[in-house]
Amino acid sequence: MAVFSGSGNAMRAAGIVGSELLGSGRNVDAVDLAAGAAIPALDRGDVLVICSSTLGFSVPSVVMERLKAAPRSGGAAVAMLCVCGGGVKNGRTSGGWSGAASIVALGLLRRKGWKPVASADASYPQNWTQTAEAPAGADETALLERGDGDARTFGRAIAEGRGAFLRRNILTHTLGRLIGWIFRTVVRRMLGRLFVADDSCTSCGLCARACPATAITMRDGLPAWSLRCCACNRCINACPASAIQTSRARLVLVALANIAAMIAAGPAARGILQAAAPGSGGPFFGLAVFTLNIAVYAAFTALQIGPLDSVLRSIERKPALRRFFAAGHTKRFRRYLAPGFRPADRSSAMSTTR
Numbered sequence: 001m002a003v004f005s006g007s008g009n010a011m012r013a014a015g016i017v018g019s020e021l022l023g024s025g026r027n028v029d030a031v032d033l034a035a036g037a038a039i040p041a042l043d044r045g046d047v048l049v050i051c052s053s054t055l056g057f058s059v060p061s062v063v064m065e066r067l068k069a070a071p072r073s074g075g076a077a078v079a080m081l082c083v084c085g086g087g088v089k090n091g092r093t094s095g096g097w098s099g100a101a102s103i104v105a106l107g108l109l110r111r112k113g114w115k116p117v118a119s120a121d122a123s124y125p126q127n128w129t130q131t132a133e134a135p136a137g138a139d140e141t142a143l144l145e146r147g148d149g150d151a152r153t154f155g156r157a158i159a160e161g162r163g164a165f166l167r168r169n170i171l172t173h174t175l176g177r178l179i180g181w182i183f184r185t186v187v188r189r190m191l192g193r194l195f196v197a198d199d200s201c202t203s204c205g206l207c208a209r210a211c212p213a214t215a216i217t218m219r220d221g222l223p224a225w226s227l228r229c230c231a232c233n234r235c236i237n238a239c240p241a242s243a244i245q246t247s248r249a250r251l252v253l254v255a256l257a258n259i260a261a262m263i264a265a266g267p268a269a270r271g272i273l274q275a276a277a278p279g280s281g282g283p284f285f286g287l288a289v290f291t292l293n294i295a296v297y298a299a300f301t302a303l304q305i306g307p308l309d310s311v312l313r314s315i316e317r318k319p320a321l322r323r324f325f326a327a328g329h330t331k332r333f334r335r336y337l338a339p340g341f342r343p344a345d346r347s348s349a350m351s352t353t354r
């Protein structure tokens, strides 16, 4: 089994799938992709079961990297459980949606000689602390039961060799693929840029050591987030002091910087071209403006996420400004980790469980 879990749901699901497989007399090995492990090499007759959180209708970018680096196989089977975020309304649970996550992941392995045999969703409490408070009490219990049931059904199906695939029509497939790609390419990086540690940070460094994407470095006793963030939300949920917030000030600044770049790129591109070739026009001029527009926007973006972000990080660390930059709605949100889950420490040896 290969597991990626930000806040413990996928780890819990993997445990249930594993017991179903053990119960059917199979041997089970598990590797923790979030702790740096690679997809193992398997032979025909073996089954690779991937249990992973779903982020933005996609597998996390870290899992995508591992899948791309996976060894070729001579026909080993592969099954995928997408661990989603569900909700509860009027006492009824509703499931999450994994978009095209399993289609993309299994397709990638198929091209490497693996044989996809099944895919399914399992819906657990959502851990999207940027947008909503995690379900608590009876709601949390109901969602854990729902997720455990989904995982058990999936595990049994694999054990009995009667796996089925998640079905998507052309519209949901295309939409899921597109949103998943946008999430992996842009959105996850944006979300990472919004994190700030507030005054309650104890400088313990756990967030940096446990980050599956090695996106956090401790600088002057405070965490700093890089663009490697895969948006798994482990840091914000696992911080023992609940010190990590989604910064309102950063949200506004990042949004403004992007809007400004979008507005300024066109006139800047036109101005550059007119200065280089005064009086030029025609369709080729329009195409040149369009191309340069994209280049100028990319340059603005690089500036904004590079040097300007470093300047912002140093400004927001000033004790007088920290409270302002760390203010945000997440301050009042409860954090969520699946019961009993302790994130693996990436700085210790690569974790392999049996």
Ligand SMILES: Cc1cc2nc3c(=O)[nH]c(=O)nc-3n(C[C@H](O)[C@H](O)[C@H](O)COP(=O)(O)O)c2cc1C
Binding pocket: 004, 005, 006, 007, 008, 009, 010, 011, 052, 053, 054, 055, 056, 057, 058, 083, 084, 085, 086, 095, 096, 097, 098, 123, 124, 125, 126, 127, 128, 129, 191, 231, 232, 233, 338
């Ligand atoms: C940034 C982000 C994006 C998410 N996107 C989805 C999604 O597209 N579909 C879904 O069902 N759940 C989504 N979720 C919810 C998680 O997949 C869900 O809480 C899952 O159970 C987390 O598993 P884990 O505890 O193993 O990390 C998202 C969560 C986060 C933080």
Ligand code: SF4
Binding pocket: 197, 200, 201, 202, 203, 204, 205, 206, 207, 208, 223, 238, 239, 240, 241, 242, 243, 244
């Ligand atoms: S885990 Fe929390 S308290 Fe520890 S360094 Fe990170 S933000 Fe600070």
Ligand code: SF4
Binding pocket: 006, 192, 210, 211, 212, 213, 214, 215, 216, 225, 228, 229, 230, 231, 232, 233, 234, 235, 236
């Ligand atoms: S920075 Fe936080 S949310 Fe981003 S990958 Fe690391 S632990 Fe996950």
